[in-house]
Amino acid sequence: MSDTHAQSVAFVRETALPPAAPPMAASGPVLWMRTNLFATWPNALLTVAAIYVIYVILTATLPWMLNGLWNTTSLSECREALDGVTGACFSVLTERWNQLLFGFTYPSDSYWRPTLAFVLLFLAAAPVLFFDLPRKLLFFTGVYPFLAYWLIWGGTIFVPIIALLGFVAGYFVYERFVKNSFAAGFFGGIAVACVIWYIGGLLIPVGASDNAMLTAVPSRNLGGFMLNMMLGVTCVSLSVPIGIALALGRQSNLPVVKMISVLFIEFIRGVPLITLLFVANVMLAYFFPPDATVDLFLRVVIMITMFSSAYIAEVIRGGLAALPKGQYEAANSLGLDYAQSMRLIILPQALKISIPGIVNIAVGLFKDTTLVSVISLFDIVGMIRGPILASTDWNGVYWELFMFAAVLFFIVCYGISQYSQWLERRLATDHR
Structure with missing residues (x-):
């Protein structure tokens, strides 16, 4: 009787079973492939077609790249x-890397300076891109x-020092008088900066020293890719604040300011770069005083920035325009001025x-810097089309050179794109 009673009592486990691994089809790479590549029949067909295209491209290009040579001195060699044998002639990159990066007339013993x-x-x-830094x-x-x-550019170090002092003095004058009048602070700061630059220009020949010279x-x-980077960084840095001022001027209630902003924007957008x-190459010099010799690089920067x-x-x-009207009303309710x-x-x-x-405009602008080759500025594309392909040693090499230029531009543009996506995620505070 006791045995029968003991057998009828339910067993109660005192320890839990270890968790079992999920099925292979519901986790890991298999789940990712089913979700992203083979979720539906059309997706599966597109995936297979894409894999086939990638296979065809790799079978055609990999032998050409893997058989490439890096140590010859000419295309014939x-x-x-x-x-x-099918193979690339990457020797042109090792032979002319300095021209592709720095141009063919920049002093070779000064490559360390732009680097x-x-x-x-x-x-x-x-600190500008990542605002969490000190x-x-x-x-x-x-x-x-x-x-x-x-x-x-080199020269005496007193030139950039005088320019910096002019900007600093102009900023302090602006901060001192802008509280009373924006126009007084703005134009007063410009006037003080110009006076310091003029006096500095007179004193620089006297105070110049060989020890402070490059x-x-x-x-x-x-030239080379250095020129593309200089134009891209300079023009993007200058065009953002100018673009903000033009956007605010176009929405201004002052008729003269609004008209000037509208005419400038519509005229520039209607003219090809x-x-x-x-x-900039031919006519812009006529807008300066007759004795002024305005550098071509400065003229190009002015036009690309505009x-x-x-x-x-x-x-x-x-x-x-996308902001609701309530944001403007909230600013007014707090007693803030414009x-x-x-x-x-x-x-x-x-x-x-x-x-x-x-970011889209910045990427397009950086790629458009290659257009300066049409006005005899030898950027990386101008170097390829001009001195390198014009030489008898490398006449006929195209894919290797343009592929190298494409890789450089892709790295920079992809980096800009990734930073913009990170910044959007960092500033996505709408639904937190």
């Missing part, structure tokens, strides 16, 4: 070494343009909305 300026660019841009680093950001100018390099000697570059700032102005105007409401409430939200459009 490269073809003799290949002896009918150092490029490395310091990341340190200068870090604000103290912004001091170097403000000094960097003048330091980079001295490193790349070999001067004219802008005509700049290559036309503006020809204007072109991109007009497009950025329209992008930012779209961001301003400058305070724009700086603290309106522009931060409008710029966040405009990030994709601004």
Whole structure:
């Protein structure tokens, strides 16, 4: 009887079973493939077709790349070494890398100067791009343009120092008088900066020292991918604040300011960039005093900046129009004036909305810097089409050179795109 009673009592487990692994079809790579590649029959067919296209491309290009040569001195020697085997002649990259990066007239013993300026660019841009960093680093950001100018162009160090002092003095004058009148602060700051630059220009020949000199390099000697980077960084940095000013001017209640902004934006957007570059090369010098010798690089920067700032102005105007009217009313209810409401409430939200459009223009502008080759500035494309392919040693090499240029542009543009996506995620505070 007791045995029967003992057998009828249910067993109660005192310890839990270890968790079992999920089925293979519901986790890991199999689940990812079923979700992303073979979710439906049309997706499966497109996946198979894409894999086939990738296979065809790789089977055609991989042998050409893997059989490539890097140590020959000419195209004919490269073809003799290949002896009918399909292969690339990458020797042109090892032979002419300095021309592709720095141009063919930049002093070879000064390559360290633009290289150092490029490395310091990341340190200068870090506190602006990543706002979690200490604000103290912004001091170097403000000094960097003048330091980079001295490193790349050379000459006496007193030139960038006088320029920096002029900007600093103009800023303090602006801060002193802008509270009473914006016009007085703005034009007063410009006047003080110009006076300091003029006096500095008179004193520089007297105070110049050989110890503070680097070999001067004219802008005509700049070239290669270095020239593309300089134009891209300079023009994008200048066009964003100018575009903001034009967007605000287009929405201004002052008829004169609005008319000037509208005419400028519509005229620049209606003219191709290559036309503006020809204007910079031929006609822009006529707008300066007769004895003034305005550098071609400066003229190109002016035209490219005008072109991109007009497009950025329209992008930012779209961001301003996307804000609800209540944001403007909230700024007014707090007793903020126009400058305070724009700086603290309106522009931060409008710029966040405009990030994709601004990045799109920045990427397009960086690629459009290759157009300067039509006005005899030898950027990386101008170097390929001009001195390199014109030489008898490498006449006939195309894929290797243009592929190298495409890789460089892709790295920069992809980096800009990834940063913009990170910034959008970082600023996505709408639904938190």
